Amino acid sequence: MGDDQSFAKDLATSAGELLLQIRREHLAAGTAEGKALAKAGDRGAQTHIAARLAAERPEDAVLSEEAVDDKARLGRERVWIIDPLDGTREYSEDRHDWAVHVALWERGELTAGAVALPGLGMTLSTAGEFPELGEPAQPVRLAVSRSRASELVLSVAEQIGAELVPMGSAGYKVSAVVRGEVDAYVHSGGQYEWDSAAPVAVAAAAGLHTSRIDGTPLEYNREDPYLPDLLVCRPRLHDALLAAVAG
Ligand SMILES: Nc1ncnc2c1ncn2[C@@H]1O[C@H](COP(=O)(O)O)[C@@H](OP(=O)(O)O)[C@H]1O
Numbered sequence: 001m002g003d004d005q006s007f008a009k010d011l012a013t014s015a016g017e018l019l020l021q022i023r024r025e026h027l028a029a030g031t032a033e034g035k036a037l038a039k040a041g042d043r044g045a046q047t048h049i050a051a052r053l054a055a056e057r058p059e060d061a062v063l064s065e066e067a068v069d070d071k072a073r074l075g076r077e078r079v080w081i082i083d084p085l086d087g088t089r090e091y092s093e094d095r096h097d098w099a100v101h102v103a104l105w106e107r108g109e110l111t112a113g114a115v116a117l118p119g120l121g122m123t124l125s126t127a128g129e130f131p132e133l134g135e136p137a138q139p140v141r142l143a144v145s146r147s148r149a150s151e152l153v154l155s156v157a158e159q160i161g162a163e164l165v166p167m168g169s170a171g172y173k174v175s176a177v178v179r180g181e182v183d184a185y186v187h188s189g190g191q192y193e194w195d196s197a198a199p200v201a202v203a204a205a206a207g208l209h210t211s212r213i214d215g216t217p218l219e220y221n222r223e224d225p226y227l228p229d230l231l232v233c234r235p236r237l238h239d240a241l242l243a244a245v246a247g
């Protein structure tokens, strides 16, 4: 059956390949306008991931953005936390900044995670090897939402004199920190466990700081999966960023 980390990576990668295929088909057929492609992508990736989990991890519970939330997961020891298509908007606009998130939560901890970045032809995973990041850039490069950067995040950027780097998808932004394209990602104003579980598992494996924006730990598989804020950064930036949030 293979280990969970390899399975997570394979699952995210296969869903990403399917999403690329769905998009190619819609573009070729001229049906990519409006919400049709976004809907087809969300549904196609969800169906694919749910089927593979049911076949290959039948004992485990699942929390997915695109499925009914079965609260039986609260009494279970192993829960897969899934965002079949993070950055749906960017996917449907034929951009490359979107992702597939697959995480495994076991008894309070994230123990496996994979973030497929099909637009870049790569999948980051907790089993991976990560680049040495060196010193943060000067000014610090801060990933922010393309479409809804919060006032708080804009204020943090101003306080530390950061350069804003707008991009779509929470997973893509966390991955940009892991890949060294930016130095930090600060988010507030709303998000759910599936938006950050897999990216945070990967970022932690890469040695990055991950927390809520008040510095407290991120917790997963809670009754209400709303998890509105997130800080992922190179370790030496976390004092300055937490102070800017508090300020
Ligand atoms: N204020 C908010 N409330 C709820 N979800 C939010 C949010 N801001 C961002 N998100 C979610 O986080 C992901 C990344 O958003 P963004 O690209 O703006 O940074 C998106 O996931 P989905 O694409 O899976 O819906 C989006 O829905």
Ligand SMILES: [Mg+2]
Binding pocket: 065, 083, 085, 086, 087, 170, 194, 195
């Ligand atoms: Mg999402």
